[in-house]
Amino acid sequence: MTNSTQTDFNDYAKEWAFRARDAARMLAVARGEQKNAWLERSAELLRNHVSSLLNANEKDVEAASGLGLTKAQIDRLRLDEDRIEGIASAMEEIAKLADPIGEIFESNVRPNGLLVTRVRVPLGVVFFIFESRPNVTADAAAICVKSGNAVILRGGKEAFHSNHAIHSLLVEALEEVGLPKDAVQLVDTIDREAVGAFLRLRDMIDVTIPRGGKGLIERVASEAAMPVIKHYDGNCHVYVDASADPEMARNITFNSKVHRPGVCNAAESLLIHRDIAAELLPSIAESLKAAGVELRCCPKSRELIPESTAATNEDFHTEFLDLIMSVKVVDDVEQAISHINEYGSHHTDVIVTRDLQAAARFSASVDSAAVHVNASTRFNDGGEYGLGAEIGISTDKFHARGPCGLRELTSYKYVVHGNGQVR
Numbered sequence: 001m002t003n004s005t006q007t008d009f010n011d012y013a014k015e016w017a018f019r020a021r022d023a024a025r026m027l028a029v030a031r032g033e034q035k036n037a038w039l040e041r042s043a044e045l046l047r048n049h050v051s052s053l054l055n056a057n058e059k060d061v062e063a064a065s066g067l068g069l070t071k072a073q074i075d076r077l078r079l080d081e082d083r084i085e086g087i088a089s090a091m092e093e094i095a096k097l098a099d100p101i102g103e104i105f106e107s108n109v110r111p112n113g114l115l116v117t118r119v120r121v122p123l124g125v126v127f128f129i130f131e132s133r134p135n136v137t138a139d140a141a142a143i144c145v146k147s148g149n150a151v152i153l154r155g156g157k158e159a160f161h162s163n164h165a166i167h168s169l170l171v172e173a174l175e176e177v178g179l180p181k182d183a184v185q186l187v188d189t190i191d192r193e194a195v196g197a198f199l200r201l202r203d204m205i206d207v208t209i210p211r212g213g214k215g216l217i218e219r220v221a222s223e224a225a226m227p228v229i230k231h232y233d234g235n236c237h238v239y240v241d242a243s244a245d246p247e248m249a250r251n252i253t254f255n256s257k258v259h260r261p262g263v264c265n266a267a268e269s270l271l272i273h274r275d276i277a278a279e280l281l282p283s284i285a286e287s288l289k290a291a292g293v294e295l296r297c298c299p300k301s302r303e304l305i306p307e308s309t310a311a312t313n314e315d316f317h318t319e320f321l322d323l324i325m326s327v328k329v330v331d332d333v334e335q336a337i338s339h340i341n342e343y344g345s346h347h348t349d350v351i352v353t354r355d356l357q358a359a360a361r362f363s364a365s366v367d368s369a370a371v372h373v374n375a376s377t378r379f380n381d382g383g384e385y386g387l388g389a390e391i392g393i394s395t396d397k398f399h400a401r402g403p404c405g406l407r408e409l410t411s412y413k414y415v416v417h418g419n420g421q422v423r
Contacts, residue, residue: 013197016152016185017204020125023180024150028122032099034177035146039095041173042138043088049169050084056165057134060158067158069132072262072321076132077159087138087166090389094142097388100406101148115417120410122148124206127198128391129154129220131212134162139389140209141170141184146388147409150183152198152205156212157190195219202226209404211392214319229404231369231395233319233345234264236377239336239362241353242273246280248374249352253284256350256377258291262321264393265348265380269316269326271336277329278304285327293323300329316343333358337365344368346395348380369395369402 027035046053057079064074100120107117126149130136137153144151155163167186174181187194199208202225209229210220217230238256240249256267272281277300285295285305295301296311308327315326316339330336333351340349350372351362359373370380370393380403382390387405394400400408 009191009193009197010200012189012194013201014204016187017125017127017198017201019182020150020152020185021204023182024122024124024148026180027145027148027150027183028101028124030148030179032101034179035099035148036095037177038145038173038179039091039142041176042142042170043091043095045169045173046084046088046091046138046166049165050081053084053162053165054079054081056161059161060134064158069158070262070322073132073158075260075262077134077162079134079162083135087135090135090139090383091142093383094146094388094406097146097406099146100410105412112421113419114421117415117417118412119415120407121413123409123411124149125204126151126391126409127154127201127205127208127226128152129195129208129210129212129216131156131216132158134159134166136211137163137166137186138170140391141167142389143391143404143406143409145179145183147406149206149409150180150185152185152187154187154195154198160190196223199224199226207399209392227399229392229394229396229400229408231264231345231347231393234266234321234347234393235269235317235319235343235345236265236267236348236350236380237269237271237336237340237344238267238350238352238377239271239330239333239340240273240276240280240284241333241336241351241355241358241362242275243354243358244273244276244280244352245354246276246283249280250284250287252350252352252374252376254287254291257288257293257325258323259376259378261323263378264319265377266321267325267350267377268318268320269328269343271328271330271339272301273333273336274300274329274331277301281305281327281329288325291323293325296324296326298328301327304329319345333361337362340366340368347393348372348377350375350377369393 103120128140208224281304295308296315297308346368348370349368363371382403390403
């Protein structure tokens with residue numbers, strides 16, 4: 001596609017979308033056993049080709065510094081034996097989940113005898129754009145195919161070799177079990193103009209899902225002619241209420257920030273009630289600093305952590321994706337709620353409390369896709385929620401919100417049964 005014209009890209013995108021559309025029609029009526037056989041065979045092939053996958057990934061990791069990737073981004077890019085096993089295991093877990101396609105989830109008999117049902121059906125063709133994490137190649141393909149959708153994958157240049165190595169195994173498994181190989185396609189150009197051509201195909205692509213940095217999400221949201229399921233920042237909060245158990249508060253804050261700081265469900269901001277701040281904040285700060293976390297604090301919290309950095313207003317808006325955390329002392333749960341709704345990204349927010357009334361108020365008032373009571377932000381994950389590997393975490397309210405698993409990639413149709421009724 002070097003030196004290609006816009007017409008070339010338009011024709012290129014249409015060809016891929018046309019093949020995906022044909023594959024989607026076949027997937028819509030594929031048996032659940034056949035889709036599960038593909039998932040299980042894909043998992044087997046991934047385990048059988050660990051060495052070749054690691055070799056491909058090493059090429060990407062070696063080139064990462066030249067692409068200006070941060071340490072957190074390189075961590076998301078890197079594969080090892082455990083992560084490959086995790087990819088394979090996720091595919092097997094999805095195989096165990098109930099097939100959503102064909103599910104009748106609502107029915108009623110009308111006075112005239114008509115049986116009106118609503119039946120779950122695939123969305124059709126998914127255009128999925130993602131950055132950095134090669135495991136997403138398998139995760140997205142698995143969820144799309146299991147839910148009866150064909151998927152066109154467009155990964156970032158930083159994971160080019162890893163993505164292609166994984167994709168080749170998925171296609172091999174599709175052909176072995178008799179499913180269309182075009183059910184999972186991986187775009188073979190990294191030219192940004194090709195993305196624009198795909199985003200204009202509203203009559204051939206049913207939904208676009210971007211997963212990556214804010215710039216990618218904003219571009220897709222502004223250019224896509226079809227619906228978009230998206231999330232912007234993962235600016236997640238932990239609020240420690242006045243009644244919080246101190247040890248629980250320390251553990252949840254530490255895990256939310258430190259466990260994997262470069263992912264979207266890592267906590268970026270700590271809010272703590274003024275009545276417990278003097279007693280608890282220094283010890284929370286000590287454990288965070290021992291793990292290498294830089295704390296950027298409001299004036300009140302700096303009085304308790306004098307060696308910290310003064311926070312700017314921008315810090316409270318920022319998804320750091322690194323060992324950095326903003327800190328603020330708040331007067332009460334209402335101020336915590338107001339702060340989160342103003343500065344947060346509607347992703348995942350936590351309250352640590354023993355006060356049921358405060359927990360209920362926080363849960364009802366924080367406008368986020370997920371609110372956790374006394375549990376780490378890190379649990380906002382499709383696997384942890386029992387959905388299997390997710391295709392993304394949506395901070396939108398339409399068509400899906402939170403981790404997007406199988407059911408979030410379906411729609412429905414009305415199927416009506418009669419015995420000769422006329423109107």
